Amino acid sequence: MKIHLSSVSVDDQEKALRFYTDVLGFVKKTDVPLGADRWLTVVSPEDPDGTELLLEPDGHPAVKPFKAALVNDGIPATAFAVDDVPAEFNRLRELGVRFTQEPLEMGPVTTAVLDDTCGNLIQIVHGG
Numbered sequence: 001m002k003i004h005l006s007s008v009s010v011d012d013q014e015k016a017l018r019f020y021t022d023v024l025g026f027v028k029k030t031d032v033p034l035g036a037d038r039w040l041t042v043v044s045p046e047d048p049d050g051t052e053l054l055l056e057p058d059g060h061p062a063v064k065p066f067k068a069a070l071v072n073d074g075i076p077a078t079a080f081a082v083d084d085v086p087a088e089f090n091r092l093r094e095l096g097v098r099f100t101q102e103p104l105e106m107g108p109v110t111t112a113v114l115d116d117t118c119g120n121l122i123q124i125v126h127g128g
Contacts, residue, residue, distance in 0.1 A: 005041070007054035008077050009063045010118035013040050016055040019117050023095050024080070026053065053078075058119060067119045074100060076113055076123035085110040085126045 010016035017040060020026045026042035029052055037059075041052040058064055070077060082088040085103045089112045093099065100121055101113035109127040116122050 003051050005052045005054055006078065007056040008116070008118075008120055008122075009058035009067060010055050010116075010120070011058055011064075012118060013038055013055050013057060016040075016116070016118045017042070020053070020055065023092065023097060055118075064119070071119070071121055074113070074121065077116075077120040079111075079123040079125050082124045082126055085112050085124055088112075088124055 008016075017028065020042050021028060025045065027045045027048065028040070029043045029048070030039055030041040032039040037057045040055045042055065043050060043052050058067060067077070089099065089103050092114060098115045099112055100115060101111065101123075103110055103112045109125060111123050111125045113121050113123050
């Protein structure tokens with residue numbers, strides 16, 4: 001068994017697609033209209049047949065309060081692996097990305113936390 005699909009709830013799918021592709025560097029994999037929304041996934045360009053990330057609309061009544069509680073407590077919705085957290089932090093900050101946690105070394109792991117502009121905090125991590 002392996003992870004095939006994970007999701008992040010977003011407040012605007014088109015804005016999320018731009019951020020996750022143009023800024024973070026993922027590539028669009030699937031884009032299927034579903035009424036007012038879309039089945040919209042992105043993947044790593046390094047593993048186009050790997051795990052897909054669904055940019056899922058946050059329209060369910062329980063989602064927005066849950067997302068807000070996570071953000072208020074500084075808890076990331078998910079984490080993405082990078083080769084070099086300080087380098088990725090610098091690259092993203094130059095693109096205007098807002099970080100809530102600068103690179104932090106914790107033993108063998110280095111992390112940073114960014115705002116995805118769609119209502120989530122996202123952790124980038126290396127090591128472990």
